[in-house]
Amino acid sequence: MARVSMFRAFIAALRKRWREQYPFIRPLKEGQVGLPISSSFYAGISRRTQMHVFLKFQPSAKVWEAGQFTLNVVLALDPKEPRTWGYTERVGDQFPEGPYRIGHLVGKKDKWWHLQLDKDHIGTQSWRPSSYAEPSLVLGEAVEDVTRDITTVLKLLEIAG
Numbered sequence: 001m002a003r004v005s006m007f008r009a010f011i012a013a014l015r016k017r018w019r020e021q022y023p024f025i026r027p028l029k030e031g032q033v034g035l036p037i038s039s040s041f042y043a044g045i046s047r048r049t050q051m052h053v054f055l056k057f058q059p060s061a062k063v064w065e066a067g068q069f070t071l072n073v074v075l076a077l078d079p080k081e082p083r084t085w086g087y088t089e090r091v092g093d094q095f096p097e098g099p100y101r102i103g104h105l106v107g108k109k110d111k112w113w114h115l116q117l118d119k120d121h122i123g124t125q126s127w128r129p130s131s132y133a134e135p136s137l138v139l140g141e142a143v144e145d146v147t148r149d150i151t152t153v154l155k156l157l158e159i160a161g
Helices: 003-021 102-106 135-157
Strands: 040-045 052-059 068-076 098-101 111-114 125-127
Touching (some): 003 052, 068 135, 102 111, 111 135
Parallel strands (some): 111 125
Antiparallel strands (some): 040 052, 052 068, 068 111
């Protein structure tokens, strides 16, 4: 599989998985500012925060980091104009409006997935598959790991279909 297509193949595999496991998580049908239709999802309204929840996959913009991505969880009062820039920190049990790096919601530091063998980001948690030998294995394991983290976020923010 070509290097540039791994992220697209991942999003396609993830959409298929979530259609079965989380049918209420839907790909965007129209663009909101800062949320690309091709790699963003709407997860519903958080019972905990009473805000709309978007999932924005963010691939690295650096050519030499093709296949690397992270995930931002965006909480928005207004679903038509979510704030997607910068990063928001939760304050105790409170979640102010804005974007959150998933790594900070499910762990202690920023998390990046590596669909290809490359170097780690300094100061981040780097997810890697058990082997890079077979692209379908890489994609399957990445979908499993992202889905596991999303399951944690759904419980944390009290979102159910």
